[in-house]
Amino acid sequence: MNDLRVVIISLRARLLSTIITSSSVAVAVGLLLTMLSLRTAGFDAFQRGTGTMHLLVSSDPSPLVAVLNGIFYANAPSNPIAWEKYNQIRTSFPYDWTIPIQQGDSFRGFPVCATTNEFFTKFQPAKGEPWTLKEGRFPEKSFELCLGSQAADGTGLRLGQRAELTHGADSVSGHEHGDFPYTVVGILKPTGSAHDRAVFTDLESTWILHAHDRREREGLHELTTVSDLTESDRKITGILLRLPTRPGSDASAALQQQFDALRRDTSIVVAQPSQQIDRLRSIVGNVDSLFLALGVAVLVSSGISILLALYNSMAERRRQIAILRAMGLPRGRIQGMVVAEACLIGFIGGLAGIILSLVGGVVAAAALKQNIGLVVDPSLDLRSAIIVLASAVVLAAVASLLPAWVAYRTQVADHLRPDA
Amino acid sequence: MAVRWVLVTLDKALAPAALHTRRYTGSMKSVAMLQGVTFQRDHGFSMHIDSLSIEPGSMTLLLGASGSGKSTLLWLIAGLLRSTSGSIEIAGERLDTLHEAGRDRLRARRMGLVFQTHHLLADFTAEENVSLALMAAGESERTHHARSLELLASLGIDRPTAKASQLSVGQQQRVAVARAIACRPVLVLADEPTASLDAANRDIAMDVLQQACRTTGAALVCASHDPSLASRFQRTLDVNAFVSQKVVA
Numbered sequence: 001m002n003d004l005r006v007v008i009i010s011l012r013a014r015l016l017s018t019i020i021t022s023s024s025v026a027v028a029v030g031l032l033l034t035m036l037s038l039r040t041a042g043f044d045a046f047q048r049g050t051g052t053m054h055l056l057v058s059s060d061p062s063p064l065v066a067v068l069n070g071i072f073y074a075n076a077p078s079n080p081i082a083w084e085k086y087n088q089i090r091t092s093f094p095y096d097w098t099i100p101i102q103q104g105d106s107f108r109g110f111p112v113c114a115t116t117n118e119f120f121t122k123f124q125p126a127k128g129e130p131w132t133l134k135e136g137r138f139p140e141k142s143f144e145l146c147l148g149s150q151a152a153d154g155t156g157l158r159l160g161q162r163a164e165l166t167h168g169a170d171s172v173s174g175h176e177h178g179d180f181p182y183t184v185v186g187i188l189k190p191t192g193s194a195h196d197r198a199v200f201t202d203l204e205s206t207w208i209l210h211a212h213d214r215r216e217r218e219g220l221h222e223l224t225t226v227s228d229l230t231e232s233d234r235k236i237t238g239i240l241l242r243l244p245t246r247p248g249s250d251a252s253a254a255l256q257q258q259f260d261a262l263r264r265d266t267s268i269v270v271a272q273p274s275q276q277i278d279r280l281r282s283i284v285g286n287v288d289s290l291f292l293a294l295g296v297a298v299l300v301s302s303g304i305s306i307l308l309a310l311y312n313s314m315a316e317r318r319r320q321i322a323i324l325r326a327m328g329l330p331r332g333r334i335q336g337m338v339v340a341e342a343c344l345i346g347f348i349g350g351l352a353g354i355i356l357s358l359v360g361g362v363v364a365a366a367a368l369k370q371n372i373g374l375v376v377d378p379s380l381d382l383r384s385a386i387i388v389l390a391s392a393v394v395l396a397a398v399a400s401l402l403p404a405w406v407a408y409r410t411q412v413a414d415h416l417r418p419d420a
Numbered sequence: 421m422a423v424r425w426v427l428v429t430l431d432k433a434l435a436p437a438a439l440h441t442r443r444y445t446g447s448m449k450s451v452a453m454l455q456g457v458t459f460q461r462d463h464g465f466s467m468h469i470d471s472l473s474i475e476p477g478s479m480t481l482l483l484g485a486s487g488s489g490k491s492t493l494l495w496l497i498a499g500l501l502r503s504t505s506g507s508i509e510i511a512g513e514r515l516d517t518l519h520e521a522g523r524d525r526l527r528a529r530r531m532g533l534v535f536q537t538h539h540l541l542a543d544f545t546a547e548e549n550v551s552l553a554l555m556a557a558g559e560s561e562r563t564h565h566a567r568s569l570e571l572l573a574s575l576g577i578d579r580p581t582a583k584a585s586q587l588s589v590g591q592q593q594r595v596a597v598a599r600a601i602a603c604r605p606v607l608v609l610a611d612e613p614t615a616s617l618d619a620a621n622r623d624i625a626m627d628v629l630q631q632a633c634r635t636t637g638a639a640l641v642c643a644s645h646d647p648s649l650a651s652r653f654q655r656t657l658d659v660n661a662f663v664s665q666k667v668v669a
Contacts, residue, residue: 001551001564013543323539326500327599328528328556330521412500413491416535416611 003333006324007341014313018345021309024302025349029392030356032295036384037361038368039288045368046280048126049193050273054255057081057089057239057262063271064279069103070238071273072194073111076104081268083234089241089268093258096242097122102206103237105165106199110151112165113198114206120146123240125191127250135159136186142205142226146186148196155199157184165201165209179223180209207233299388302349303395306342310403321407322415331408338404339397346396350389354380450509451476451530451606451639452497457506457516459496467492469506472657474607474639479630481650482643484659490643493659494609497641498531499523511606528556532600532638534629536612538592540584546572546595547580550602557603571598574635575628589617593625601636608633610642614649626652 011018049071058066059079068074083100090098099119105112113119120138124130131138136159139146147157157163162181182201190196204226211233212224243252252258255272262270321334358380452474460466467489474480484490495501497508499515508515511530515523527533532553540549550568555561572580575594577587584592593613600608613629614622630652633640642653650656 001548001555002561003555005548006552006555009544009548319539320541323541324552324556325524326498326527326533326539327553328524328526328531330524332521413495416500416539 003337003340007337007344010317010337010341011344014309017309017313021302021306021345022349022352024305025299025346025392025396026352026356028295028299028302029350029353029388030360031298031353032292032388033354033357033380033385034360034364035291035295036388037357037380038364039292040381045192046277047274048191049195050277051126051193052122052124052242052250053240053273054243054252055241055259055262056271056273057241057268058237058271059267060269063269064276066238066269066271067273067276067280070101070240070271073103073113073198076106076111077237080235080237081239083231083236085268086236086239089239089262093254093261094244096244097240098242099123099240100203100236101238101240102203102235105206105209107145107151107163107165108155110148110154111198112201112206113195114201114203116203119200119240122242125193125195129191131191132189134187134189136184138186139200139202140185142202142208143180143182144185144201144205145182146188146200147184148188148198148200149190150196151199152187154197159184159187165199179212180205203234203236204229207235210235299392299395302392303346303399306345306396307399307402309345310338310342310400311406314403314406317407318410319415321410322412325410325412326416334410335404335408338407339400342396342400342403343393346393347389349396350392353392354385354389357385450474451511452641453507453509454497455507457496457508458504459492459501460504465489465492467496469493474641476606476639477634477637478639478655479633479653480639480641481653481656482641482659483645483647483650483656484643485645488659490645490659491611494611494641494643497607498533498609499527525558528553529558529603530606532603532605532608534596534600534608534610534613536615538596540592540595540599542585543583545581545583546577546587546591546598549584549595550598553599553602559603567602568598571602574598575632590621590624593617594628597629597632601632601638604636605638608638608640610640612644613642614644614646622646622649 050067056063056066056070058070058077059081060066060069060077065074066077069077086098086100097118099116099122101119102114103111105114117138117140120131133146134149134152136146145157145163147155155163161184163184164181182205188196188200207229208224208226211229214233215221215224215228243254243258245252259270259272262268324334325331361380450473452472454469454472456471457469458466459468482490482493492501496503497510497515499508499510499518503516506516510526513526513530515526518526540546541552544552547565547568550571551564554564554567559567569580572595575598577591577594577598579587579591584595587595596613600610608629610629614625617625626649629642630640632638642649643659
């Protein structure tokens with residue numbers, strides 16, 4: 001027999017109360033750890049879509065909106081950039097690559113991104129992770145489609161199937177370009193970025209589509225071809241830029257200088273995507289802190305439940321304490337047992353919470369991937385786990401101080417009488 | 421592995437400093453000696469003992485009506501109540517000058533207590549109830565299990581793993597006796613151990629208690645309101661005659 005065994009027997013004797021109290025700690029610890037785990041992983045995942053681009057040029061109202069639209073397909077950009085402007089930017093500096101993109105159309109709710117072949121050969125959606133095809137090939141000719149992994153799953157389209165795009169970002173407000181069927185030629189593997197939701201095609205076919213609308217409005221009803229395109233039809237909504245870097249480095253010495261140079265042109269907006277995502281992080285950070293505060297509040301409330309459970313049990317345990325005291329166990333040792341009992345509840349609950357957060361992390365990561373295409377690593381940060389576990393134990397110890405004081409104050413002789 | 425490490429560490433942190441648990445072997449004329457002991461309670465109850473000596477291995481009956489102060493005297497000897505003045509010596513050691521932790525240690529190592537309602541811990545098994553006394557006395561943990569089983573077997577308990585609440589009243593009384601003599605005390609204090617028993621069971625209970633004390637060589641001071649027990653004891657003390665009791669208020 002030892003003190004710990006006495007504590008364990010005592011916990012076992014009130015099994016239901018022990019389970020309920022430990023569960024409340026487990027839920028609190030699990031919630032806190034899942035939040036901590038997903039917070040870091042979530043923002044890391046947001047950085048994935050920016051990939052290897054250094055700068056993003058668009059005509060959106062602000063750099064943040066440019067990033068949200070251009071990389072996360074939040075909305076269809078409303079202000080186009082003329083092809084002439086693109087050429088002007090492309091030739092203004094010896095960029096590593098410049099890739100034009102045109103967004104605005106959709107297919108069954110999935111955003112369409114018209115671009116050049118370099119989007120697949122030079123741009124990487126995540127650093128060191130180039131595009132890979134699940135099946136088929138990248139678009140090479142007009143009216144060919146390549147589907148992001150989620151777009152493929154969501155639309156159910158397979159290689160060789162034909163599809164008609166919708167002008168506008170959603171199928172309700174837009175209209176279908178029924179005269180120009182596209183053919184699916186490739187399906188991409190998941191990248192863990194928002195690009196997985198996109199449908200990719202070439203610029204020329206998109207321009208033809210929109211030129212056809214213009215020509216119909218002008219009363220010209222025959223099928224539009226490349227030769228019908230005017231300079232004003234050749235519009236894009238964004239330009240991905242990468243500056244030359246030293247081998248093995250992702251940074252460019254000229255980045256800031258070129259960023260400032262491009263910003264002088266007031267007709268466009270220039271964004272450093274990673275900077276904007278950090279900004280987004282600082283904006284969302286307040287909400288994030290609120291969630292963390294809620295997690296801590298839940299943990300504190302679980303501490304209160306430990307206090308209540310122990311305090312309520314003290315009424316029936318005074319005689320037990322008196323007997324132990326009569327046997328010669330000192331007050332301090334019995335007080336220590338009450339604290340240890342609470343610590344054990346905190347520890348067991350904390351461990352269960354860690355397991356819960358691992359399971360919760362996997363479930364949440366799966367849900368995030370399924371619903372918004374965000375790939376997060378649900379792995380548990382050992383340091384956070386140890387800190388939260390230690391906090392749960394300390395909180396339990398603090399919560400037990402009042403019941404322990406009651407135990408300390410128990411008058412032996414009073415509680416040993418047969419009628420006590 | 422980590423869980424085990426934490427539990428072991430927790431256990432070590434809670435464990436008391438090593439206690440010397442040698443059996444008392446010193447020669448002495450009395451295992452308990454009270455001289456000029458006064459005890460006063462707030463509500464006017466007071467008690468005075470000029471001199472009281474309990475000899476080693478003796479059997480003493482402390483007779484008195486309910487509320488006459490028998491339990492109070494026992495708790496004074498046990499160190500659970502603190503005397504107002506006078507000296508109390510247990511096994512050659514001054515109890516009244518010790519601080520509370522010292523009195524606890526002396527009680528755990530030199531005394532065994534038996535109560536009217538046995539006061540076993542209901543959620544603990546018979547074996548665990550006895551082991552608790554050994555733990556309190558600072559006996560090596562390795563010896564607890566075997567010693568408890570041996571004691572319980574010697575007192576006829578064949579279900580040492582049954583919870584105390586599952587045992588009959590007679591078996592509970594035997595477990596309570598086993599617990600009291602587990603640390604080989606020099607003095608066993610029994611407070612109305614037969615008050616809730618009928619005549620037949622009273623005799624059995626007293627046989628068990630007295631036999632256990634004789635076997636271990638412990639002196640027994642048994643408080644009771646029942647004069648018919650007197651024939652079982654070498655000495656009978658009337659608590660009213662021996663203890664000066666008066667209402668001050």
